[in-house]
Amino acid sequence: MSNVSISTFNAWVTIEGQTCPVFALKHINRRSAMCWIPSQEGKKFSVNWSNSFREKPVHAELSIDGVVCSTHYMLDLLDFPDDPSAIGISYATTSDFTRRDFVFSAIQVTDDDAYLYTLDSPPTFGTIQLELWEADIQQIERAPFQHRYGSDVLEGQTIHEMSKKAGSHHVTFGGEYVVPRATVNMVTGIRKGDAPLASFTFNYRPFDILRAGGIIPPSPSQTIVVKSEPVDDRIRDLEAQIALLRAQKAEPSRPSRQKNDFKTHWGHDSRSGKTVQVIDLTDL
Structure with a gap:
Protein backbone atom coordinates (compact mmCIF):
# COMPACT_ATOMS: atom_id res chain seq x y z
CA MET A 1 0.00 0.00 0.00
CA SER A 2 1.33 3.43 -0.88
CA ASN A 3 -1.47 5.93 -0.33
CA VAL A 4 -3.86 6.74 2.50
CA SER A 5 -7.51 7.53 1.85
CA ILE A 6 -9.97 9.51 3.94
CA SER A 7 -13.36 10.21 2.36
CA THR A 8 -12.65 11.71 -1.09
CA PHE A 9 -9.06 12.63 -0.16
CA ASN A 10 -5.87 10.67 -0.81
CA ALA A 11 -2.36 11.43 0.47
CA TRP A 12 1.00 9.84 -0.24
CA VAL A 13 4.74 10.53 -0.08
CA THR A 14 7.19 10.21 -2.96
CA ILE A 15 10.97 10.00 -2.46
CA GLU A 16 12.80 11.33 -5.51
CA GLY A 17 9.88 10.43 -7.76
CA GLN A 18 9.20 6.95 -6.30
CA THR A 19 6.01 6.39 -4.31
CA CYS A 20 6.87 5.40 -0.76
CA PRO A 21 5.11 2.36 0.76
CA VAL A 22 3.18 2.82 3.99
CA PHE A 23 3.14 0.41 6.93
CA ALA A 24 1.01 -0.10 10.04
CA LEU A 25 -1.80 2.10 8.66
CA LYS A 26 -4.35 2.98 11.32
CA HIS A 27 -7.54 5.03 10.90
CA ILE A 28 -7.97 6.75 14.25
CA ASN A 29 -11.44 7.93 13.28
CA ARG A 30 -13.28 8.70 10.06
CA ARG A 31 -11.28 11.93 9.58
CA SER A 32 -7.83 10.96 10.82
CA ALA A 33 -5.26 8.33 9.79
CA MET A 34 -1.71 7.48 10.81
CA CYS A 35 0.99 5.30 9.26
CA TRP A 36 4.76 4.74 9.03
CA ILE A 37 7.10 5.24 6.08
CA PRO A 38 10.82 4.40 5.70
CA SER A 39 12.95 7.53 5.29
CA GLN A 40 16.10 7.57 3.17
CA GLU A 41 19.07 9.66 4.23
CA GLY A 42 20.03 12.41 1.79
CA LYS A 43 16.96 11.92 -0.40
CA LYS A 44 14.47 14.65 -1.36
CA PHE A 45 10.78 13.95 -0.96
CA SER A 46 7.35 15.34 -1.75
CA VAL A 47 4.05 15.22 0.15
CA ASN A 48 1.14 14.78 -2.24
CA TRP A 49 -2.62 14.88 -1.91
CA SER A 50 -5.67 14.77 -4.15
CA ASN A 51 -9.41 15.42 -3.93
CA SER A 52 -11.52 13.35 -6.31
CA PHE A 53 -14.56 15.65 -6.39
CA ARG A 54 -13.48 19.13 -5.28
CA GLU A 55 -16.94 19.95 -4.04
CA LYS A 56 -15.70 22.82 -1.87
CA PRO A 57 -12.54 24.93 -1.44
CA VAL A 58 -9.95 23.36 0.84
CA HIS A 59 -7.21 24.95 2.93
CA ALA A 60 -4.17 22.68 3.31
CA GLU A 61 -1.54 22.96 6.01
CA LEU A 62 1.64 20.85 5.89
CA SER A 63 3.73 20.49 9.07
CA ILE A 64 7.04 18.64 9.23
CA ASP A 65 8.71 17.93 12.56
CA GLY A 66 6.36 20.40 14.20
CA VAL A 67 7.13 23.25 11.77
CA VAL A 68 4.49 24.56 9.37
CA CYS A 69 6.23 24.35 5.98
CA SER A 70 3.40 25.10 3.55
CA THR A 71 -0.12 26.49 3.44
CA HIS A 72 -2.14 26.60 0.24
CA TYR A 73 -5.65 26.24 -1.20
CA MET A 74 -7.32 23.82 -3.58
CA LEU A 75 -10.29 25.58 -5.18
CA ASP A 76 -13.63 23.95 -6.02
CA LEU A 77 -14.24 22.24 -9.36
CA LEU A 78 -17.40 24.18 -10.25
CA ASP A 79 -15.78 27.63 -10.27
CA PHE A 80 -12.27 26.54 -11.22
CA PRO A 81 -12.56 23.53 -13.56
CA ASP A 82 -9.07 24.01 -15.00
CA ASP A 83 -7.31 23.85 -11.62
CA PRO A 84 -5.55 20.57 -10.72
CA SER A 85 -7.19 17.99 -8.46
CA ALA A 86 -3.83 16.88 -7.04
CA ILE A 87 -1.03 18.88 -5.41
CA GLY A 88 2.54 17.94 -4.50
CA ILE A 89 4.63 19.91 -2.01
CA SER A 90 8.37 19.24 -2.12
CA TYR A 91 9.86 22.54 -0.94
CA ALA A 92 9.47 25.61 1.21
CA THR A 93 9.66 29.03 -0.39
CA THR A 94 12.25 31.40 1.00
CA SER A 95 11.51 34.45 -1.18
CA ASP A 96 9.46 35.40 -4.24
CA PHE A 97 11.91 33.48 -6.44
CA THR A 98 13.90 31.06 -4.20
CA ARG A 99 13.12 27.66 -2.69
CA ARG A 100 14.64 24.97 -0.45
CA ASP A 101 13.69 21.31 -0.91
CA PHE A 102 12.65 18.88 1.83
CA VAL A 103 15.46 16.38 2.54
CA PHE A 104 15.68 13.41 4.91
CA SER A 105 18.89 13.85 6.91
CA ALA A 106 20.81 12.03 9.64
CA ILE A 107 20.64 13.55 13.10
CA GLN A 108 24.03 14.60 14.40
CA VAL A 109 25.08 13.10 17.74
CA THR A 110 27.66 14.29 20.26
CA ASP A 111 29.11 13.26 23.62
CA ASP A 112 29.22 16.92 24.71
CA ASP A 113 27.51 17.23 28.11
CA ALA A 114 26.05 20.53 26.96
CA TYR A 115 23.54 18.43 25.01
CA LEU A 116 22.42 16.24 27.90
CA TYR A 117 19.17 18.21 27.99
CA THR A 118 18.20 16.48 24.74
CA LEU A 119 17.80 13.21 26.67
CA ASP A 120 14.74 14.57 28.47
CA SER A 121 13.59 17.09 25.88
CA PRO A 122 14.67 15.90 22.42
CA PRO A 123 13.85 18.08 19.41
CA THR A 124 10.60 17.27 17.66
CA PHE A 125 11.18 15.17 14.58
CA GLY A 126 9.90 12.04 12.85
CA THR A 127 6.45 13.27 11.80
CA ILE A 128 4.92 14.65 8.60
CA GLN A 129 1.35 15.90 9.03
CA LEU A 130 -1.07 17.14 6.40
CA GLU A 131 -4.36 18.74 7.51
CA LEU A 132 -7.14 19.60 5.05
CA TRP A 133 -9.77 22.11 6.20
CA GLU A 134 -12.89 23.46 4.59
CA ALA A 135 -12.12 27.02 3.48
CA ASP A 136 -14.06 30.25 3.28
CA ILE A 137 -12.60 32.12 0.30
CA GLN A 138 -12.62 35.91 0.60
CA GLN A 139 -10.55 37.03 -2.41
CA ILE A 140 -8.74 35.52 -5.40
CA GLU A 141 -6.27 37.55 -7.42
CA ARG A 142 -4.24 36.30 -10.36
CA ALA A 143 -0.79 37.75 -9.71
CA PRO A 144 2.91 36.94 -9.46
CA PHE A 145 3.70 34.77 -6.43
CA GLN A 146 4.38 36.71 -3.24
CA HIS A 147 6.30 34.99 -0.44
CA ARG A 148 5.10 35.47 3.14
CA TYR A 149 8.15 35.99 5.33
CA GLY A 150 8.59 35.03 8.97
CA SER A 151 8.17 31.24 8.74
CA ASP A 152 10.33 28.82 10.70
CA VAL A 153 12.95 26.76 8.91
CA LEU A 154 14.16 23.19 9.33
CA GLU A 155 17.89 23.06 9.99
CA GLY A 156 20.22 20.31 11.21
CA GLN A 157 19.64 19.01 14.75
CA THR A 158 22.22 17.72 17.25
CA ILE A 159 21.39 15.43 20.16
CA HIS A 160 23.40 13.60 22.81
CA GLU A 161 24.69 10.18 21.74
CA MET A 162 22.82 8.49 24.62
CA SER A 163 19.45 9.66 23.29
CA LYS A 164 16.96 6.95 22.34
CA LYS A 165 16.49 8.78 19.05
CA ALA A 166 20.15 8.58 18.06
CA GLY A 167 20.33 6.93 14.66
CA SER A 168 17.03 8.39 13.53
CA HIS A 169 16.41 10.84 10.71
CA HIS A 170 14.93 14.31 10.64
CA VAL A 171 13.99 16.67 7.83
CA THR A 172 16.09 19.64 6.82
CA PHE A 173 15.73 22.24 4.11
CA GLY A 174 18.22 21.66 1.30
CA GLY A 175 20.28 24.31 -0.40
CA GLU A 176 18.55 27.40 -1.70
CA TYR A 177 18.02 27.73 -5.44
CA VAL A 178 16.40 30.23 -7.78
CA VAL A 179 13.23 29.59 -9.82
CA PRO A 180 11.29 31.85 -12.19
CA ARG A 181 8.67 33.87 -10.43
CA ALA A 182 5.34 32.20 -11.25
CA THR A 183 1.92 33.77 -11.79
CA VAL A 184 -0.58 32.07 -9.50
CA ASN A 185 -3.95 32.50 -7.83
CA MET A 186 -3.15 34.52 -4.72
CA VAL A 187 -5.98 33.39 -2.42
CA THR A 188 -7.14 35.14 0.72
CA GLY A 189 -9.35 33.08 2.97
CA ILE A 190 -9.81 31.39 6.34
CA ARG A 191 -10.35 27.81 7.36
CA LYS A 192 -13.73 26.76 8.69
CA GLY A 193 -14.91 24.30 11.29
CA ASP A 194 -13.65 22.92 14.57
CA ALA A 195 -11.68 20.06 13.01
CA PRO A 196 -10.06 19.30 9.66
CA LEU A 197 -11.92 17.40 6.96
CA ALA A 198 -8.98 15.01 6.87
CA SER A 199 -5.75 14.65 8.82
CA PHE A 200 -2.89 12.48 7.55
CA THR A 201 0.11 11.65 9.74
CA PHE A 202 3.17 9.98 8.20
CA ASN A 203 5.60 8.91 10.91
CA TYR A 204 9.04 8.28 9.44
CA ARG A 205 12.15 6.40 10.58
CA PRO A 206 15.05 4.68 8.78
CA PHE A 207 14.14 1.34 7.21
CA ASP A 208 16.29 -0.71 9.62
CA ILE A 209 14.71 0.88 12.69
CA LEU A 210 11.19 0.18 11.39
CA ARG A 211 12.12 -3.45 10.65
CA ALA A 212 13.76 -3.92 14.05
CA GLY A 213 10.63 -2.52 15.68
CA GLY A 214 8.35 -4.88 13.79
CA ILE A 215 6.70 -2.10 11.78
CA ILE A 216 8.09 -3.52 8.52
CA PRO A 217 7.72 -7.33 8.29
CA PRO A 218 10.82 -9.42 7.51
CA SER A 219 11.57 -10.24 3.91
CA PRO A 220 10.74 -13.78 2.67
CA SER A 221 14.44 -14.71 2.67
CA GLN A 222 14.62 -13.92 6.38
CA THR A 223 11.55 -15.93 7.27
CA ILE A 224 12.24 -19.49 8.41
CA VAL A 225 9.73 -21.79 6.74
CA VAL A 226 9.07 -25.08 8.51
CA LYS A 227 7.68 -27.63 6.06
CA SER A 228 5.07 -29.96 7.52
CA GLU A 229 5.78 -33.57 6.57
CA PRO A 230 2.89 -35.94 5.82
Whole structure:
Protein backbone atom coordinates (compact mmCIF):
# COMPACT_ATOMS: atom_id res chain seq x y z
CA MET A 1 0.00 0.00 0.00
CA SER A 2 1.33 3.43 -0.88
CA ASN A 3 -1.47 5.93 -0.33
CA VAL A 4 -3.86 6.74 2.50
CA SER A 5 -7.51 7.53 1.85
CA ILE A 6 -9.97 9.51 3.94
CA SER A 7 -13.36 10.21 2.36
CA THR A 8 -12.65 11.71 -1.09
CA PHE A 9 -9.06 12.63 -0.16
CA ASN A 10 -5.87 10.67 -0.81
CA ALA A 11 -2.36 11.43 0.47
CA TRP A 12 1.00 9.84 -0.24
CA VAL A 13 4.74 10.53 -0.08
CA THR A 14 7.19 10.21 -2.96
CA ILE A 15 10.97 10.00 -2.46
CA GLU A 16 12.80 11.33 -5.51
CA GLY A 17 9.88 10.43 -7.76
CA GLN A 18 9.20 6.95 -6.30
CA THR A 19 6.01 6.39 -4.31
CA CYS A 20 6.87 5.40 -0.76
CA PRO A 21 5.11 2.36 0.76
CA VAL A 22 3.18 2.82 3.99
CA PHE A 23 3.14 0.41 6.93
CA ALA A 24 1.01 -0.10 10.04
CA LEU A 25 -1.80 2.10 8.66
CA LYS A 26 -4.35 2.98 11.32
CA HIS A 27 -7.54 5.03 10.90
CA ILE A 28 -7.97 6.75 14.25
CA ASN A 29 -11.44 7.93 13.28
CA ARG A 30 -13.28 8.70 10.06
CA ARG A 31 -11.28 11.93 9.58
CA SER A 32 -7.83 10.96 10.82
CA ALA A 33 -5.26 8.33 9.79
CA MET A 34 -1.71 7.48 10.81
CA CYS A 35 0.99 5.30 9.26
CA TRP A 36 4.76 4.74 9.03
CA ILE A 37 7.10 5.24 6.08
CA PRO A 38 10.82 4.40 5.70
CA SER A 39 12.95 7.53 5.29
CA GLN A 40 16.10 7.57 3.17
CA GLU A 41 19.07 9.66 4.23
CA GLY A 42 20.03 12.41 1.79
CA LYS A 43 16.96 11.92 -0.40
CA LYS A 44 14.47 14.65 -1.36
CA PHE A 45 10.78 13.95 -0.96
CA SER A 46 7.35 15.34 -1.75
CA VAL A 47 4.05 15.22 0.15
CA ASN A 48 1.14 14.78 -2.24
CA TRP A 49 -2.62 14.88 -1.91
CA SER A 50 -5.67 14.77 -4.15
CA ASN A 51 -9.41 15.42 -3.93
CA SER A 52 -11.52 13.35 -6.31
CA PHE A 53 -14.56 15.65 -6.39
CA ARG A 54 -13.48 19.13 -5.28
CA GLU A 55 -16.94 19.95 -4.04
CA LYS A 56 -15.70 22.82 -1.87
CA PRO A 57 -12.54 24.93 -1.44
CA VAL A 58 -9.95 23.36 0.84
CA HIS A 59 -7.21 24.95 2.93
CA ALA A 60 -4.17 22.68 3.31
CA GLU A 61 -1.54 22.96 6.01
CA LEU A 62 1.64 20.85 5.89
CA SER A 63 3.73 20.49 9.07
CA ILE A 64 7.04 18.64 9.23
CA ASP A 65 8.71 17.93 12.56
CA GLY A 66 6.36 20.40 14.20
CA VAL A 67 7.13 23.25 11.77
CA VAL A 68 4.49 24.56 9.37
CA CYS A 69 6.23 24.35 5.98
CA SER A 70 3.40 25.10 3.55
CA THR A 71 -0.12 26.49 3.44
CA HIS A 72 -2.14 26.60 0.24
CA TYR A 73 -5.65 26.24 -1.20
CA MET A 74 -7.32 23.82 -3.58
CA LEU A 75 -10.29 25.58 -5.18
CA ASP A 76 -13.63 23.95 -6.02
CA LEU A 77 -14.24 22.24 -9.36
CA LEU A 78 -17.40 24.18 -10.25
CA ASP A 79 -15.78 27.63 -10.27
CA PHE A 80 -12.27 26.54 -11.22
CA PRO A 81 -12.56 23.53 -13.56
CA ASP A 82 -9.07 24.01 -15.00
CA ASP A 83 -7.31 23.85 -11.62
CA PRO A 84 -5.55 20.57 -10.72
CA SER A 85 -7.19 17.99 -8.46
CA ALA A 86 -3.83 16.88 -7.04
CA ILE A 87 -1.03 18.88 -5.41
CA GLY A 88 2.54 17.94 -4.50
CA ILE A 89 4.63 19.91 -2.01
CA SER A 90 8.37 19.24 -2.12
CA TYR A 91 9.86 22.54 -0.94
CA ALA A 92 9.47 25.61 1.21
CA THR A 93 9.66 29.03 -0.39
CA THR A 94 12.25 31.40 1.00
CA SER A 95 11.51 34.45 -1.18
CA ASP A 96 9.46 35.40 -4.24
CA PHE A 97 11.91 33.48 -6.44
CA THR A 98 13.90 31.06 -4.20
CA ARG A 99 13.12 27.66 -2.69
CA ARG A 100 14.64 24.97 -0.45
CA ASP A 101 13.69 21.31 -0.91
CA PHE A 102 12.65 18.88 1.83
CA VAL A 103 15.46 16.38 2.54
CA PHE A 104 15.68 13.41 4.91
CA SER A 105 18.89 13.85 6.91
CA ALA A 106 20.81 12.03 9.64
CA ILE A 107 20.64 13.55 13.10
CA GLN A 108 24.03 14.60 14.40
CA VAL A 109 25.08 13.10 17.74
CA THR A 110 27.66 14.29 20.26
CA ASP A 111 29.11 13.26 23.62
CA ASP A 112 29.22 16.92 24.71
CA ASP A 113 27.51 17.23 28.11
CA ALA A 114 26.05 20.53 26.96
CA TYR A 115 23.54 18.43 25.01
CA LEU A 116 22.42 16.24 27.90
CA TYR A 117 19.17 18.21 27.99
CA THR A 118 18.20 16.48 24.74
CA LEU A 119 17.80 13.21 26.67
CA ASP A 120 14.74 14.57 28.47
CA SER A 121 13.59 17.09 25.88
CA PRO A 122 14.67 15.90 22.42
CA PRO A 123 13.85 18.08 19.41
CA THR A 124 10.60 17.27 17.66
CA PHE A 125 11.18 15.17 14.58
CA GLY A 126 9.90 12.04 12.85
CA THR A 127 6.45 13.27 11.80
CA ILE A 128 4.92 14.65 8.60
CA GLN A 129 1.35 15.90 9.03
CA LEU A 130 -1.07 17.14 6.40
CA GLU A 131 -4.36 18.74 7.51
CA LEU A 132 -7.14 19.60 5.05
CA TRP A 133 -9.77 22.11 6.20
CA GLU A 134 -12.89 23.46 4.59
CA ALA A 135 -12.12 27.02 3.48
CA ASP A 136 -14.06 30.25 3.28
CA ILE A 137 -12.60 32.12 0.30
CA GLN A 138 -12.62 35.91 0.60
CA GLN A 139 -10.55 37.03 -2.41
CA ILE A 140 -8.74 35.52 -5.40
CA GLU A 141 -6.27 37.55 -7.42
CA ARG A 142 -4.24 36.30 -10.36
CA ALA A 143 -0.79 37.75 -9.71
CA PRO A 144 2.91 36.94 -9.46
CA PHE A 145 3.70 34.77 -6.43
CA GLN A 146 4.38 36.71 -3.24
CA HIS A 147 6.30 34.99 -0.44
CA ARG A 148 5.10 35.47 3.14
CA TYR A 149 8.15 35.99 5.33
CA GLY A 150 8.59 35.03 8.97
CA SER A 151 8.17 31.24 8.74
CA ASP A 152 10.33 28.82 10.70
CA VAL A 153 12.95 26.76 8.91
CA LEU A 154 14.16 23.19 9.33
CA GLU A 155 17.89 23.06 9.99
CA GLY A 156 20.22 20.31 11.21
CA GLN A 157 19.64 19.01 14.75
CA THR A 158 22.22 17.72 17.25
CA ILE A 159 21.39 15.43 20.16
CA HIS A 160 23.40 13.60 22.81
CA GLU A 161 24.69 10.18 21.74
CA MET A 162 22.82 8.49 24.62
CA SER A 163 19.45 9.66 23.29
CA LYS A 164 16.96 6.95 22.34
CA LYS A 165 16.49 8.78 19.05
CA ALA A 166 20.15 8.58 18.06
CA GLY A 167 20.33 6.93 14.66
CA SER A 168 17.03 8.39 13.53
CA HIS A 169 16.41 10.84 10.71
CA HIS A 170 14.93 14.31 10.64
CA VAL A 171 13.99 16.67 7.83
CA THR A 172 16.09 19.64 6.82
CA PHE A 173 15.73 22.24 4.11
CA GLY A 174 18.22 21.66 1.30
CA GLY A 175 20.28 24.31 -0.40
CA GLU A 176 18.55 27.40 -1.70
CA TYR A 177 18.02 27.73 -5.44
CA VAL A 178 16.40 30.23 -7.78
CA VAL A 179 13.23 29.59 -9.82
CA PRO A 180 11.29 31.85 -12.19
CA ARG A 181 8.67 33.87 -10.43
CA ALA A 182 5.34 32.20 -11.25
CA THR A 183 1.92 33.77 -11.79
CA VAL A 184 -0.58 32.07 -9.50
CA ASN A 185 -3.95 32.50 -7.83
CA MET A 186 -3.15 34.52 -4.72
CA VAL A 187 -5.98 33.39 -2.42
CA THR A 188 -7.14 35.14 0.72
CA GLY A 189 -9.35 33.08 2.97
CA ILE A 190 -9.81 31.39 6.34
CA ARG A 191 -10.35 27.81 7.36
CA LYS A 192 -13.73 26.76 8.69
CA GLY A 193 -14.91 24.30 11.29
CA ASP A 194 -13.65 22.92 14.57
CA ALA A 195 -11.68 20.06 13.01
CA PRO A 196 -10.06 19.30 9.66
CA LEU A 197 -11.92 17.40 6.96
CA ALA A 198 -8.98 15.01 6.87
CA SER A 199 -5.75 14.65 8.82
CA PHE A 200 -2.89 12.48 7.55
CA THR A 201 0.11 11.65 9.74
CA PHE A 202 3.17 9.98 8.20
CA ASN A 203 5.60 8.91 10.91
CA TYR A 204 9.04 8.28 9.44
CA ARG A 205 12.15 6.40 10.58
CA PRO A 206 15.05 4.68 8.78
CA PHE A 207 14.14 1.34 7.21
CA ASP A 208 16.29 -0.71 9.62
CA ILE A 209 14.71 0.88 12.69
CA LEU A 210 11.19 0.18 11.39
CA ARG A 211 12.12 -3.45 10.65
CA ALA A 212 13.76 -3.92 14.05
CA GLY A 213 10.63 -2.52 15.68
CA GLY A 214 8.35 -4.88 13.79
CA ILE A 215 6.70 -2.10 11.78
CA ILE A 216 8.09 -3.52 8.52
CA PRO A 217 7.72 -7.33 8.29
CA PRO A 218 10.82 -9.42 7.51
CA SER A 219 11.57 -10.24 3.91
CA PRO A 220 10.74 -13.78 2.67
CA SER A 221 14.44 -14.71 2.67
CA GLN A 222 14.62 -13.92 6.38
CA THR A 223 11.55 -15.93 7.27
CA ILE A 224 12.24 -19.49 8.41
CA VAL A 225 9.73 -21.79 6.74
CA VAL A 226 9.07 -25.08 8.51
CA LYS A 227 7.68 -27.63 6.06
CA SER A 228 5.07 -29.96 7.52
CA GLU A 229 5.78 -33.57 6.57
CA PRO A 230 2.89 -35.94 5.82
CA VAL A 231 1.95 -38.04 8.87
CA ASP A 232 2.53 -41.35 7.06
CA ASP A 233 6.12 -40.37 6.17
CA ARG A 234 6.89 -39.46 9.76
CA ILE A 235 5.47 -42.80 10.98
CA ARG A 236 7.64 -44.73 8.52
CA ASP A 237 10.74 -42.84 9.65
CA LEU A 238 10.02 -43.58 13.32
CA GLU A 239 9.34 -47.27 12.62
CA ALA A 240 12.67 -47.56 10.78
CA GLN A 241 14.47 -46.04 13.76
CA ILE A 242 12.76 -48.46 16.16
CA ALA A 243 13.66 -51.45 13.98
CA LEU A 244 17.30 -50.37 13.95
CA LEU A 245 17.39 -50.07 17.74
CA ARG A 246 15.82 -53.53 18.15
CA ALA A 247 18.40 -55.05 15.81
CA GLN A 248 21.23 -53.50 17.80
CA LYS A 249 19.74 -54.83 21.04
CA ALA A 250 19.38 -58.39 19.67
CA GLU A 251 23.01 -58.57 18.40
CA PRO A 252 25.12 -60.72 20.83
CA SER A 253 27.77 -58.77 22.59
CA ARG A 254 31.35 -60.02 22.83
CA PRO A 255 32.18 -60.85 26.44
CA SER A 256 34.91 -58.77 27.88
CA ARG A 257 38.14 -60.54 28.71
CA GLN A 258 38.70 -60.92 32.42
CA LYS A 259 42.03 -60.74 34.05
CA ASN A 260 42.44 -64.55 33.97
CA ASP A 261 40.83 -65.12 30.53
CA PHE A 262 43.96 -66.45 28.82
CA LYS A 263 44.30 -68.08 25.40
CA THR A 264 45.39 -71.74 25.68
CA HIS A 265 46.46 -74.43 23.24
CA TRP A 266 48.20 -77.83 23.37
CA GLY A 267 51.85 -78.21 22.50
CA HIS A 268 54.73 -80.83 22.65
CA ASP A 269 57.42 -80.69 25.30
CA SER A 270 60.61 -81.87 23.52
CA ARG A 271 62.45 -82.60 26.74
CA SER A 272 59.87 -84.88 28.26
CA GLY A 273 58.29 -86.07 25.04
CA LYS A 274 54.85 -85.38 26.49
CA THR A 275 51.94 -83.28 25.18
CA VAL A 276 51.30 -80.25 27.48
CA GLN A 277 48.87 -77.29 27.73
CA VAL A 278 50.42 -73.93 26.73
CA ILE A 279 49.15 -70.59 28.15
CA ASP A 280 49.45 -67.66 25.64
CA LEU A 281 50.29 -64.37 27.44
CA THR A 282 50.98 -62.27 24.35
CA ASP A 283 47.66 -60.31 24.54
CA LEU A 284 48.14 -59.21 28.16
